[in-house]
Amino acid sequence: MRKFKTESKKLLDLMINSIYTNHEIFLRELVSNASDAIDKLYLKSLTDSSVQVDQANLAINVAFDKDARTITVSDNGIGMTSDELEKNLGTIAHSGSEEFKAENAQSQGDAVDIIGRFGVGFYSAFMVAKEVSVTTRAYGSDECFRWTSDGIEGYTISPVTADDPIYRAQSGSDIVLTLKDNTDDVSYDEFLSEYKLKDLITRYSNYVRYPVKMLVTKSRQKDKPADAGDDYKPEWEDYTELDTVNSMTPIWKKRAADVTKEEYAEFYKSTFHDWADPARTFSLHAEGALEYDALLFIPGQAPFDLYSRDYEKGLELYSSNVLIMEKCADLVPDYYNFVRGVVDSSDVSLNISRETLQQTRQLQAMSRRIEKKITSELGALRDDDREAYEKFFENFGRGLKYGLYQSYGSKKDELADLLLFWSAREEKMVTLAEYAAAMPDGQAAIYYAAGDDRERLAKMPVVKAVLAKGYDVLLCTADVDEFCFQAMRDFEAKGLPKAYESDEAREAAAQAVADGAEPELEDRTLELKNVSAGDLDLATDEEKSAAQEATKANEDLFNAMKEALGDKVEKVAVSTRLAGDDAPAVITSEGPVSLGMEKVLSAGPESGEAPKATRVLEVNAAHPVFEKLRAAQDSGDKERLSLYAGLLYDQALLVEGIMPTDPVAFASQVCKLM
Numbered sequence: 001m002r003k004f005k006t007e008s009k010k011l012l013d014l015m016i017n018s019i020y021t022n023h024e025i026f027l028r029e030l031v032s033n034a035s036d037a038i039d040k041l042y043l044k045s046l047t048d049s050s051v052q053v054d055q056a057n058l059a060i061n062v063a064f065d066k067d068a069r070t071i072t073v074s075d076n077g078i079g080m081t082s083d084e085l086e087k088n089l090g091t092i093a094h095s096g097s098e099e100f101k102a103e104n105a106q107s108q109g110d111a112v113d114i115i116g117r118f119g120v121g122f123y124s125a126f127m128v129a130k131e132v133s134v135t136t137r138a139y140g141s142d143e144c145f146r147w148t149s150d151g152i153e154g155y156t157i158s159p160v161t162a163d164d165p166i167y168r169a170q171s172g173s174d175i176v177l178t179l180k181d182n183t184d185d186v187s188y189d190e191f192l193s194e195y196k197l198k199d200l201i202t203r204y205s206n207y208v209r210y211p212v213k214m215l216v217t218k219s220r221q222k223d224k225p226a227d228a229g230d231d232y233k234p235e236w237e238d239y240t241e242l243d244t245v246n247s248m249t250p251i252w253k254k255r256a257a258d259v260t261k262e263e264y265a266e267f268y269k270s271t272f273h274d275w276a277d278p279a280r281t282f283s284l285h286a287e288g289a290l291e292y293d294a295l296l297f298i299p300g301q302a303p304f305d306l307y308s309r310d311y312e313k314g315l316e317l318y319s320s321n322v323l324i325m326e327k328c329a330d331l332v333p334d335y336y337n338f339v340r341g342v343v344d345s346s347d348v349s350l351n352i353s354r355e356t357l358q359q360t361r362q363l364q365a366m367s368r369r370i371e372k373k374i375t376s377e378l379g380a381l382r383d384d385d386r387e388a389y390e391k392f393f394e395n396f397g398r399g400l401k402y403g404l405y406q407s408y409g410s411k412k413d414e415l416a417d418l419l420l421f422w423s424a425r426e427e428k429m430v431t432l433a434e435y436a437a438a439m440p441d442g443q444a445a446i447y448y449a450a451g452d453d454r455e456r457l458a459k460m461p462v463v464k465a466v467l468a469k470g471y472d473v474l475l476c477t478a479d480v481d482e483f484c485f486q487a488m489r490d491f492e493a494k495g496l497p498k499a500y501e502s503d504e505a506r507e508a509a510a511q512a513v514a515d516g517a518e519p520e521l522e523d524r525t526l527e528l529k530n531v532s533a534g535d536l537d538l539a540t541d542e543e544k545s546a547a548q549e550a551t552k553a554n555e556d557l558f559n560a561m562k563e564a565l566g567d568k569v570e571k572v573a574v575s576t577r578l579a580g581d582d583a584p585a586v587i588t589s590e591g592p593v594s595l596g597m598e599k600v601l602s603a604g605p606e607s608g609e610a611p612k613a614t615r616v617l618e619v620n621a622a623h624p625v626f627e628k629l630r631a632a633q634d635s636g637d638k639e640r641l642s643l644y645a646g647l648l649y650d651q652a653l654l655v656e657g658i659m660p661t662d663p664v665a666f667a668s669q670v671c672k673l674m
């Protein structure tokens, strides 16, 4: 027996016990080695005319023997001489494949795609095997050798004579794994099944470029016997057939023009376990310093667990056609967590186990490009097929808004144009750009109302007041909407008709257009304003000063109302939002927290400490109720005024969709009045 070198022994121990966390990848490593061996022979045939290979016969075979508890991976590739066996399998971390790649760098081209790099993959077999034997015959030699090892101390290499049944008639290798004995924790027997091996091959090695064949069991109807009577029932029998298990050509490497929509949909459904077709399919082929192909899908429906903690985002990552990671999370930002797909790059720096990646810089570069591509594809879907986009938004829009909120608005450039909101005026979903384009002259902000019910929002006095001005209001019913708008603060509207400062300038411009000039356009930053918060700045100067004067003139009344309401409100004042026969009063808020946000926050886990809205009771001075208030104050009937103030406050809250803190008191106040 030849002993492994001390360093090799340490490394081997590390390999088997620490480097890999997932022991089923041994098959991926052996199939990759087999593919490399075939690739090498194929390359030889391309560069050396004396080497003849029948391309149609090049294949990898996987077999198992339940009784002997063995798994065999065979290839008809280049094989190894006894020296090569010694060098490649006797020294751990010596990669003959890496050496081969370096030597053949010039001639390789696209014809081959060598997977091996580190010279350790082979030893992963010892995670599941107590003994591994390699019977191999190098191309061009008639000598055959057998390498065996228990993966602990050392290995033996011995010649195999032509009369030995394991002698190989052709160049190539047979790798035979004798599985470890089952333990209480691990059953190695699980690998001795057609189903399991097939699953591992299709999972990890589906796109290895040579056929991976296996004997598979099938069922067929037996021939009907000639003497079968009328009561003959068809009989079935099992038989085995050598089948190609992997699909070989990665669909993402094909040109989009060569793949039908159905083929893409089929790939998507079978790979990502969805029964619905994708809403959009797109691919990306990056060339240059970092080369990769990506095939991405926007699902047609949201997975049931999308918003649960268990949901894992990520794209499948392949390197040289071999699966490295099923969900590489770093490739997509959280707000595109619904995107499914495959990224394949032979350039990514893998770590030795192929379980993780080393260079985050490469990943970052890829994820930036992928993110841009997703953004532009979603924009295209929005513009090309609005119905499909609205469905997409229904499924995944919340995540986009959440992305804006979580990034404190810094993702505005990517995401703002993808958002849709319900327009109270148009009664349909609109983008912020569409809202801006439909604004009448003089409108300087985007108005929205937030709450949980669209119909109730549409009836709110403040919404109606803004609509009456001729300005549209977005009715936002998702809990994240207001937080998203607060993070965004404003929206950059592009190409709006120019707003002129003075009437003269406006008239001059209109004249210029009448004379044939192009209308002037400009980009404008539009503030996002909640119709029930802060100063809407909608009133004219006269209206504002009239309200101020009225507030001043009624100071005694408002002070008395404030006193009656106590801490519930910050102040009571005349409203500039309400006029004529609008509602008698509304509750608005001052500062960063609106009533809607207060509601969302107080439903959260830390509801006790959730910040509260600073409330203002705005009274409509033109409403008949106001006269009643005034009369109660003038007659010095404190009790009556307090009753009115309380009622007015509670009913205004109800209109906002908020329950009065004490519904029983509210009800008894109403009765008292009756």
Ligand SMILES: Nc1ncnc2c1ncn2[C@@H]1O[C@H](COP(=O)(O)OP(=O)(O)OP(=O)(O)O)[C@@H](O)[C@H]1O
Binding pocket: 029, 033, 034, 037, 075, 077, 078, 079, 080, 088, 089, 094, 095, 096, 097, 098, 115, 116, 117, 118, 119, 120, 121, 122, 123, 172, 173
């Ligand atoms: N089936 C095979 N036929 C021919 N040579 C093989 C075969 N399997 C392994 N080898 C040789 O043994 C070397 C070591 O294999 P091993 O799987 O440990 O490393 P690798 O494939 O080079 O790199 P990686 O660790 O990245 O997989 C290979 O580089 C190759 O030269």
